[in-house]
Amino acid sequence: MTKRKPKISVIVPVYNVEKYLRECLDSLANQTLKSIEVLMVNDGSADNSGLIMDEYSSKYDNFYSYHKENGGLGHARNYGVQYAKGEFIAFVDSDDYLSLDAYKKMYQLASENQTDIVIGNVKRFNSTKVYGSGLHKKVFSDTIPKTHITKNNELIYDTTAWNKIFRREFWIKNDFKFPEGMLYEDLPVTIPAHYKAESVSVLEDFIYFWRAREAGDKSITQQRNDLVNLTDRLKALDLVDSFFNYANIKGELKDLKDYKALSLDIPLYLNILDTADSEYIKVFMTKVSTYLQTISDETFRKLNAIDRAKYYFISKNDIERLLDVLKFQKNEFKYSKPKKVKGQFFWEFPFGKELPKDICKPDSEFTIKRKIERVEWDSSVIRIEGYHFIRHLDIKRKKDVSLKAYVFDPISGEKKFINCFSVKRPDITLKFGTKKNNNIPLSRVNNYDWSGYIIEVDTNDLFDRLSGKLEIWVEINCSGKTRSYRIGEPVSGKKPRPKHRVYSSRRIFIKYNSSWDLYLDLRPVTTQVNSLIYENGNLIIKGETSLPLNECQLLFRDYDKNEQYRYYMEKDGHSNSFKTIIPKSTINRLKNNTELIGYVRYNNDNEPLTYLESVKVENIVLDTKEISIDASPAGNLRILTRNYTAYLKDINFSNENLLIEASITDKYIKTLKNLTDINMVLKNVETGHTVSGNILREYKEKGEFFLKTGFDLSNNKVRTPFNEEYGVWRVYLEFTVKGNKSFKKLKRIKVRDKEINFPKKTVGNIKYSPYVTKEDNISINNIFEWNWIERGPRRQEVIEKFLYPLFRLLPMKKKTIVFESYWGKQISCNPKAIYDYINEHYPEYECVWMVNNDYVKVDGEAIKVKIKSLKYFQYMARAKYFVNNVNFPDFYEKRKNAVELQTMHGTPLKTLGLDVPGEVDTEDKRNRFLRRCGRWDYLTVPSKYVSDLARRIYDYKNEILETGYPRNDKLFKDNNEVFRNQLKKKLNLPNDKKIILYAPTFRVKNGFELKLDLEKLRKKLKDDYVILLRLHYFISDELDISDFKGFAYNLSNYDDIQDLYLLSDVLITDYSSVMFDYGILKKPMIFFTYDLEEYRDNLRGMYLNIEDEAPGPLVRDNMSLIDSIEKLDNYFTQYGEKYNSFRAKYCEFDDGNASEKVVKKFLNVD
Structure with a gap:
């Protein structure tokens, strides 16, 4: 049977990229467009890249391996083209990857518009972040179905081969070939291809992810100071120039080509000439001076x-x-x-x-800095707030700036001028004006005091168009210079991203394109819901439509399950009115956490089913779930089913009390057997501390249970963490159930009524600010209110720049020790262990803890000082001794005879210091980092391994204390049955069960989902074990394990993880550095590495090769995990040798006496 010709042939040149190749090939194997072939060309790799290629060609029928001698990237691409059979060809660099829908989107755009080339948007990435590509930002602001480089000159900046698909017939007809034996082979092909194409499609979606190689692993084109790199770049530019001469291209396109070369390409080399050798400079000067003669x-x-x-x-x-x-x-x-x-x-x-x-004479320097900070609806008016200025031009007074703003219709070219006002913003001068003199902290080179703006768009006065995109432009004039720009660049978060509104038969969305330009997206309302009635178990939807009813159906999509439900739309009175009944059977069948989005199915297409905010409907409460109805982000009717939820009814302040009233359906309460108490609690996100409310009223009404509570803010009657601790507090209803195994169940309180006001109040030095999260939960942010002299960044800068240097002239406090841990977030870790030892043995020393929140508790007589306060700068200026497990800020200048101890905060598992890409990627960042590390007099380490590593990653030259970590002394001192039994009693844990501790690393990417199957673990292990969960505080509160009471315990907010080490009999972890401290105890460890490849290959690099060095089994699924636990009797027989090697390498110096050794050396005492 003859194979069908693939739609796209993807050519992947491969050379020594075994570290990255799988990620690249996986992104191709999982493309949603299946009709592709992948032609892998091994260009003489000396590593295992060729073997990986062969593995993929064996695994996938559409992957093909070709092996040849090394000839360079251009040769490998040309080699692959000869085997291509697809309608289109594409090129992918083997250390990059694509979005999974990349080729589907590109092929569809090409097919719809019959274009020769489709280009897609690009992002850069390394192991720590994904960010925009500066090279491509001028090209991709909107999707353009059909254009050409002569119409859209900005395409001259689109010079890479790998973010494109080329029609193969077009490629062959023009005999395109990449130059061989040189770098920058893309330029001489992509620019001629753009020009020769009949038309090009531009896709603004990000489809290609371009790797930025990191320290020690730079790609050839990243090595700018290499002479070959320079000459090849200039040669590529020469080839482009030759094509322009051959094709007789002149005018704007030629000028822009030259401008790009002079402003982008050549400066990459020009700006490093001060570090180049004489030969490099000579070549550069000769070639560039010749090139300059051709410039207009x-x-x-x-x-x-x-x-x-x-x-x-x-x-x-x-x-x-x-x-x-x-x-x-x-x-x-x-x-x-x-x-x-x-x-x-x-x-x-x-x-x-x-x-x-x-x-x-400047001109092009006068560019716009823009930012949108808030967008909100005021009835039919869109109010936009932000700031803008022309760089280098002062706007000190209101009269120094004049503004015009207008809504622009890009199709008709019509403008409508709108209200625009200037607003005083001295903070923008402080932030962007550039410091003029370090001795005068508030002086700035430029003054942008009147850079704020407010724009008002009355949607009732827009153009008559029902659909399309409208832009908002501003003309700003300062000092005789006028610049026009499109507003954009929103801050992160919800404030500049309000929900859509419906006005004048239009849905109006406020959106941003890939260049972060704001636009109004208008969509006609063809069908809208006017009322919703829940009656006799049926949901009745009534509305009106402009579509022919007899050709329409109401359709609900469940995108998660890829299911849909269709219903008839019956005529209901007027010709354009309809009624649809969703029957009781369907409602009851919906499972929890189902989301249905409503559409009107018409003419084989899904038209929007608009839900108006004016349509109010109560939640539908069933026996096992509740159903809420609202608008989706796109404005469609949305039906959500979920577990019973608590809702906010009211929140306000009365005198010095916070009053909160919430409700939950009575049906939920009836599901809780042996319920003894209901209360409202606040829980601090970071510390885990909880505070219960004072019940003021509880009552039932219309099947709802209501609870009103008060929280005292005065600090006079009862001091609680809530009136002392800063930070975010979540609000819950708490249900206490008693019986054989008592437990508490928490329900996060959500906001259903969008009209509820959220007041703020300051009591003492705390400002209480309730707010709604993006998940519609209620939280309260407790913000510290500074004393007048310290209030705001300007005053703190004055203290730092003026008073701190004066404080340094005062006598040094020779018996004062400053402690800080984790940037002031905690009193913990090695600094605390050192403090505890000094507090016990050397009480004559004054100990000062620098903290963000001065509520934190500390034993002994230590003084707590808030970071950035006046006292903070005083102690930083006058203390003799300094202890930290991270680093003190840049402003700190170490005095003569001062002593600084760096304790570290654990054995490095992930890359640190000079090994972290992007952390010290500029000369200034590197110098500041090395200056901070250069202040250290002593550095504590637990092993020779860390000692050698620290010398390199910190460029550390001073004394290393090979003592072990002071915090680990506890693992020797308290490692006994008496301590463990006391702890079990304190935590209400059974004495007759062994204890498993699960302590995984925190996963930022894509959030965290508990992969432990607690049901399976309980079924197999409950007779012998209980399990303690120690998760990151960000997600621990959302974990409901009440169904596993008596077996699983959530101790994520327990203060000291070392207690849990001592308590447990076995540790389950993954890529967390807890393994190094736990190894001291010689207890079994199991590594639950269900996402090993993702974590190893895509996230921040690891020093430890966990597959080779882990002192225990690596398991991928729950059954393997259970099997390893059941075989713990044989653990040391199987892993004992590996465990000993692990301890010898990573726990070498820990002996229980680190604190004593460190303190005696640090303070120079006996």
Whole structure:
């Protein structure tokens, strides 16, 4: 049987990328467009890349391996093209990956528009983050079905081969071939292809993820200071120039090509000439000075003045002066501003007298900085707040700036001017004005005090169009310079992203494109819901439609289960009115956590079923669940089924009390047998501390149970964590059930009534701010109110810049020790162990803890000082001794004879310091990091392994204390049955069961889902074991394990994890550094690594090769985990040798006496 021709042939050149190749190939194997072939070309790899290719070609019928001798990327791509059979061809670099729907979207766009090329948007990534591609940001703001580089000149910036599909017939017809034996082979192909194409489609969706190689693993094109890199880049530019000459391309496109070369390509090398050798500089000067002779005056004038100055000296072959310009640009330029002389601006460069006057005139430097901070509806008016300014131009007074704003219809070209006001924002000057002088903390180079704005868009006064996209533009004039820009760049969070509204038969959405430009998305309301009635178990939906009723059906989609339900739309009175009944049987059949989105099925398409906010409907309460009805983010009718939920009825302040009233259906209460108490509790997200309310009233009404409680804020009657602790507090209803095994069940309180006001109140030094989370839960943020002298960043900066240097002139406090742990978040870890020892043995020393929240409790006579307070700077200036497990801030200047101890906070499992990509990726970041590390006099380590690692990752040159970690002394001191029995009693744990501790690492990516199957574990292990869960506090509160009472215990908020180490008989972990401390105890460890490849390959790098070094079994599923627990009697027979090697390498110096050794050395005492 003949194989069908694939839609896309994907060519993947492969060279020594075994570390990244699987991720790339997996993204191709899982494409939603299945009709692709993947042609892998091994370009003479010396590692295991070829074997991985063969593995994939054996596994997948549409993957093909080709092996050849090394010839470079261009040759490998050309080699692969000859085997391509697809309608389109694509290229993928083997260390990158694609979104899973990339080729489906691109192929669909090409097919719909019959284009020769489709280009897709790009993001960069490394092991710690994903971020925008600067190279591509000019190209992708909106999807453009059909265009051409002569119409859309910005496509000149789209120079990469791998974010495209090319029609193969078009490729062959033009005989495209990548240059061989050189870097930057994309440029000479992609630009001619853009020009020769009949048309090109632009897809704004991010489809390609381009890897940024990290320290020690830079790709060839990232090595800018390599001479071959330079000459190949210039050669690629020459080839593009040759094509432009051959095709006789002139005018705007040619000018933009030259501008791109001078502003983007060449500066990559020009700006590092001050670190280059003489040969590199000579080649650069020769080739670039020749290139400059081809540049038009008009293009040259578009460059920034500082770049024009550099090119001027290149054209004069004045290397010495060129290097002076580079030095000025990197060190002093940011502190300068253009001066206005006789109505014209000029830069006052120190070398300006040697330059033609016109070169010093700025223009392109006057770019817009924009930001949207809030967008909200006020009836039919959209109110937009933010700030903007033209860089380098002062707007000190209101009259210094004038504004115009208008709504723009990109189809008709019509403008409608709208209200726009300037607002005073001195904070923007402080943030962006650039510090002028470190000795004058509030002085700034530029003044942007009147950079704030408010824009008002009355949606009743928009264009008559029912659908389409409308843009909002602003014209800003400062000092005679006018710039027009499209508003955008929203801050993160909900404030600039309000929900849609329906006005004048239109749904109006406020959205942002991939360039973060705001636009109004208008969609016609063809069908809307006017009422919802729940009657006799049936849900009756009534509404009106402009579509022919006899050709329509109401359709509900369950996207999670890929199911749909269809119902007839009956005529209901008027010709355009309808009624649909969803029967009781369907309602009862819906399972919990089902989400149904409503549409109207018409003409083989799904039209929106609009839900108006004015339509109110009570939740439908059934025997086992409740159903809520609202609008989806897209504005469609949405039906949600979930477990019974508690809802907020009211929240307010009365005198110095916070009053909260909430309700829950009485049916839920009836499901709780042996219920003895209902209360409301607040729980601090970070500390886990809980506070119960004072019950003021409880009553039942219409099948609902209501509870009103009060929380005393006065701090006069009873001191509670809530009136002492800062941070976010979640609000719950708490149900206490007693019986053989008592437990408490928490229900997070949600907000159903959007009209509830959320007041704020300050009592003492805490400002209480209730708010609604993005999941519609109610939380309260307790914010510290500073004393007047410390209030706000400006005053704190004055203290830091003015008073701190003066405090340093006062005598040093030679018996004062400053402690800090985890940036002031806790009193814990090694610093606490050292403090405890000093507090017991050397009470004559004054101990000061620097904390974010001064409510934290500490034993002994220690002084707690809030970070950034006046006292904080006093102690930082005068103390002699400093202890930290991270680093003190940059402002801290160590005094002569001061002593700093760095304790670390654990054996490094994941990369740290100079090994972390992006952490020290600039010279300034590196210098500041090394300066912080250079202050340390002593560094504590638990092993020779960490000692050697620390020397390298911190570039550490001073004394290392090979003592073990002070915090681990507890694991020796309290490792006895008496302590364990006391702890079991305290935590209400059974004495006759062994204890499993589950302590996984915190997963940021895609959130955390408990993969332990507690039901299976209980069924198999309940006779002999109980399990303690120690999870990250971010997710621990959301975990309901009440069904496993007596077997599973959530101790995520327990203060000291070392107690749990001592208590447990076996540890289950994964990639967490808890394994290193736990190894001291010589107890079994099991590694539940269900996502090993994802964590190992895609997230931040690990020093430990867990597959080789883990002192216990690596299990992937719950049955294997249970099997390993049941075989613990043989654990040390199987893993004893590996365990001993692990302890010898990572726990070498821990002996229970670290605190004593460290303190005696640190304080120089006997």
